Amino acid sequence: MTFRKKLLVAALTVAFYATGLQAAEEATPAAPAAEVPAAQPSAPVIEEKAAATLRKMSEFLAKQEKFSLHAARTLDLVLDNGQKIQADSAAEVAVKRPDGLRVNRKGVAFDQSLYFNGKEFALHRSNGMFATAEAPATLDAFLDKAIDVLGVIPPGADLLYSDPYKALTEDTVEGMYVGIALIDGVRCHHLAFRNSAVDWQIWVEEGERPLPRKMAVAARDDGAPQFVAYYSKWELNPKFGEHEFTFTPPKSAVRIGIVELNAAAQAN
């Protein structure tokens, strides 16, 4: 073989090998790639189809300037004897990027609402108590503050960030594409991920509106309590009133304080 031919063969071999890795991943969607590439021991291993589907959902959601949805949620509570009891609740979520969020949650014992308008944040409970606090100017910053500092996780929080893909996979170790599932009669891509502490799954609508239709999060330990949410009634161009995201306390409402559980977390 001439030198040029050898070089060509060598180059093609390298190219083939490089693309071959990717092809191998795509060719075996059912087998999660559990091996971490040796050169990067901590890099997450997410199957390409799972990553692509999640990215498509993330970009689609990020593009929506206004949207609202209904969330039907079931949360496992673990009792002191190990028994698991489910707590169900429903929430209406309304978002206006970059600085509007309203959640109305109905559940057992009480109903509660959350308001965020880029200036102020309020929690209002159906028993008449409410609390308000200053809030950051953007939804992303507010979600960080709510989750990390105040200990408040708005329903569907992961999906409300301006980059849901990043928010969901920051801590991901593995991700796989499971298959197509029917959620509420709608064909969805079923994806499953493992983070360092939790396993989570998401079902993304197939087709032109890659919206999340169902999500599940589970701790891996201690009886693996599950959280499941079904997202429905997606409105991508809802009409919002002028004061949709601003809370005005009714006359009889009682103002109470709000504790910052992790004030220092904000400095991190």
Added chain:
Amino acid sequence: MKIRNLSARNKVAAFISFAVLLALPAQELLARGFEGRGGGGFEGGGFGGQRSVQSAAPSSVRGSRNVNANVNQNANANVNRNANVNQNYNANVNRNANVNQNYNANVNRNVNVNQNYNANVNRNVNVNSSYHVDYHDDWSNGAAFVAGAAVGAITGAAVASASQPTTVVVAAPVTGTVVTTLPAGCVSATVNGASFFQCGSVYYRPQYSGSSITYVVATP
């Protein structure tokens, strides 16, 4: 109530990394505390005894991150200090040293409260005789479902017992004690513009902790 081996629980607690330490408003008997005994509407079942919620599923992926660090750092330490669940959970929440320190002092006092009341609590708890789980608002990342809530229930029950003829001397809760349930017979009171609940001689100030409401013993 038997204190179970908590090593596994600690990991779950670590998942729930923004614990409301003390009262850990797991059993938020808001409806009962507010509307008086018998209100609320989800008692009943008649199974006897009262269960407390130890933990809950995480309700967000984003809210569960960074947990691993806490687990690795704290799991062993917490196992050794299992006697007080509140302490275990305190140690897991490493984000805000000040918060941990502030609450630790109170937690220690709460431990004493539990000890003092234990004998009475066992009787009082059964008086209610309803098997129920207090559904907790799941907006907090599960932090609320931590066992220390038992403190709230116990304290409430014991304080209530003071008004009954069989007498047990019950010490008043210490200022700063956080409970998840108001004792029976509280009335709302406004002092210098701030809202309190007055229950006998004890004043409680309501506050949001995560997305739950707890009550702090306070001097108005």
